[in-house]
Amino acid sequence: MPRRNDIESILILGSGPIIIGQACEFDYSGTQAVRVLTQEGYRIVLINSNPATIMTDPEFADATYIEPITVETVEKIIEREKPDALLPTMGGQTALNTAVGLAERGILAAHGVEMIGASLPSIRMAEDRELFLAAMQRIGLDMPQGRFVRTLEEAKAAIREIGFPAIIRPSFTLGGTGGGIAYNHEEFLWKVASGLGLSPISQVLIEESILGWKEYELEVMRDRKDNVVIVCSIENFDPIGVHTGDSVTVAPAQTLTDKEYQNLRDASIRIMREIGVETGGSNVQFAVHPETGRTTVIEMNPRVSRSSALASKATGFPIAKIAAKLAVGYTLDEIANDITRVTPACFEPTIDYVVTKIPRWDFAKFPGADDTLGVQMKSVGEVMAIGRTFKESLQKALRSLEIGRHGLGADGKDAVDVTALDDAERAAFAQELRTKIATPRADRLFDLRLAMQAGIADDELHRITGIDPWFLAQVRDIVDFEAVLRGHTMPGA
């Protein structure tokens, strides 16, 4: 089906200011959408409160409003601009929540504005955990056991069934704000109370802990003819328990056989169809038990996400641009592949390299902030690097972080030179590290290297951190090579 001619102007919602949990990834997607839809000849009305974005440059949209992204403001803009359609999937959770508000209050219907790229029922089904759980049950997919609660009393009843540790997830919050893990009653009640306050619908999910499981993400596109493609698979270096935005992530998945990968692919496609995302991209997250392979769905985002930017650049498949074209009626086979130019976008990228993303934290700027990592995102940015091996991409990414490190060791910048310690000192240092790496922190990757140098075996590191033995072996390769390098002297030195 070609371009829709029954709509002429489209309102695009941006994502607002850059905050922890939401960096410039939605400027990237929004800019792509504005550009491609302008090229398609639509009149684009844009709203974004953040002037430090590319998308708000005057040459991009036909009308740009630097205004708060709230239901009230957007309603006024709709009254004035009278757009035919609203595209809410490019501006992250802020845009999606605002669009839901506009639809629920009847504002879109009153002004004859059609929501494109996602529908209200599918956003609700994906975002409302109760509806999502029911949807997953309908298509036979496993999810962690969970109970939705609206009061502390309900929460106390739920925790008796689920047990500790338990995950607390407030509904409809940005970047997992207010979420947490509770290991005891006191912590639990405090976090539930805080979550209820933060959730716009005062709802919190108390969930079975899948801490330590392997975490995967798939980036999926679907068009109105029901063609579905998987753009990219991503595996988290850190096991479940660390927010994806705070985890080192790797594309493609590294430790799944084809049978297991196809199982996730099939599940993602079923989820797209059941949730009813008809024109655009989504992100689906899975947890896989490292010993049994039990696979559960964590969540899906019916919109362009943080991972879409990574997946786009990792594969060359411009997710936001194509999602925007799908939203106005094109199908995947009608859109050209940006890389080859002669084949269609209806394909699944295959890559001959490894992509690693490492988050960047800035705890030094937040005195008193707790630098442990959990289900609430704390990083302020990220870097990505491409290499022909995981080790190459990891080293390049570490260099790119601009934290003064030139890679995992061998850069003369260690606070402690483990190789210079005597046996007793090394044993004491190893003991210190055992405690430290048990909790995910910003510098855990560097601590893993030190732990290996201090003599802790991969088996034990896996038991302490839950990090997959494959990733540990890769880090070990770098550490071993550093030792080889140390055995040589510089010519002429």
Place this chain on the structure above:
Amino acid sequence: MQATLVLENGTIFRGASLGAAGTTSGEVCFNTSMSGYQEILTDPSYCGQIVTMTYPLIGNVGVNDEDVESVRPWVRGFIVREYSRAHSNWRAGGALEDYLRAQGIVAIEGIDTRMLTRALRSGGAMRGLITTDDLGDAELLAAVADVPGISAEDLAAAVTTRERYAWTDTGAWNYSDGGYDGPRYRVAVLDYGVKRNILRRLARFGCDLTVFPASATAADVLASQPDGIFLSNGPGDPEVVTYAVETIRDLVGVKPVFGICLGHQLLGLAFGARTYKLKFGHRGANHPVMNLRTKEIEITSQNHGFAVDADSLPSGLELTHLNLNDNTVEGFRHRELPVFCVQYHPEASPGPHDSDYLFRSFRDLMTV
């Protein structure tokens, strides 16, 4: 231990040995699938070929007893960029390196597989040789010059079953159309190098299978009173397997026929179409194919070096599936007879399951 790969165009790659010691030769080809190396190693369609994976990290998930497509690996050799000495997967039963050695597969790691792939894309499929012997350049070039081309051998005869056998296993992975308990169908499978997942999928869709050697005659096959006949995938040049074409001519029109890969090419030849060698073939798990009847697109698993020439399709055949990357023939059906086939692999393994419906189509064809 060191290992060397030499191509017929004179390019020499020096790397490290990964599997068995020795020398091996064959047609060098590349596969772009990012997962499924164990299925690829054991796919009989790779008989006569040395396979390089374009994905650079291989061995990550080890090997297990389930993800095999036949009794043993059939590749003549294997080439990887970086072998992962550690493997991690809850189903892994061992390391790939040990498996290759035990199975006598000569393999090389640590060479620039991207450069190799680019050479194969621009120069076309090439004969090559891997050796762990310490040979000089002149000796390597002389050795590779003696390697026969892929069309010189009847490779289907090398991989087919010696004796007929029955098959009922449906496999552990039930990804669609589960719980079929309708009528059963007797299906005769002509084995030109059949992948087990084809047998598993046919069984899952209600077929009781008898697998016949490639040399079986039409009379042998029909004597088993089948409801339908399946023509399998297999290695090499379809034009070499003349006896199979004869047999197929005697079977079409008698019973419903479904063919995959080499089976599709042999059906083409049986109906008077031509086949030709592709420059570097289609091997991977991401090929978009359009079903011309529904206009839907399937992401398919592919492994073929030959193809049916679209211009040679007789009027009795209808093109049903088209490759969107290069517009080559991916499937056809007969306009009157109950005969259809695809060039690609609906059984996946490795690859996506988008085309699983074809097994149901075959069952439907037998139901009528």
